[in-house]
Amino acid sequence: MNSSDTGSRHIDVRIRRTADQVYAYAADPLNLPSWAHGLGGTIEEIDGRWIADSSPLGRVEVRFVPRNDLGVLDHDVTLPSGETVHNPVRVIADGDGSEVVFTLRRRPGTSDADFERDADTVAADLDRLRTLVEGT
Template sequence: MISTGNESRHIGVHIDRSVDEVYAYASDPANLPAWARGLGGSIEKVGDQWIADSSPLGRVVVAFVPRNDLGVLDHDVTLPSGETVHNPVRVIADGTGCEVVFTLRRQPEMSDADIERDAGMVAADLARLKELLESA
């Protein structure tokens, strides 16, 4: 089935590290290759932009919202086509740990298989983030 959009999925993971530690690590684009493999295996700063060249999507530009005290890690990914995908992400305090929640939005013309594949990739990325931070 193909959708016209309007579906969101919230994919989260609890991490046994402080919200400040997780936010500091996850908000640094230089750390993306270690945990966000959906964006590729390398990223570099070119001028004032972060470029992921080895992304499965091709060369993409990743732009985070400015660092903040609210745990907001929203970022835009501009695809080679020029289309920009907005990705809402939150780091939320949970006792001495935190929860990282990624809102996956179904893009126009995505099939059920596409959204399932993307959800699996996001869940795997968040699991890597958890593993990295809890083993540090």
């Protein structure tokens, strides 16, 4: 795939905790900085909006879907440029554990190297989520 192509990659991690346990932790915006380092080190609610600061992307707004019983953790990230990136995420029951699937969408103009770097960042974030949730 070259940089002019678009597409998606599904990045997943299996977690030895129930889907409800994983969802409860991951759906709390205040937990985001502990596992989603791609969004930076802090997040706070300002006037009903979740703002991540000190992120590698700069100051961004993160909008989450309402909490639900389906394991949907989708969130939109609005970049400083005003571009909004939609991030589909699912927590799926898997026996007595769960699987978290993040769909990384390739933005137009993204080079192969940048797409791989984004995929590596997402995989590391999901691995941190696994470590944190399994440690509780």
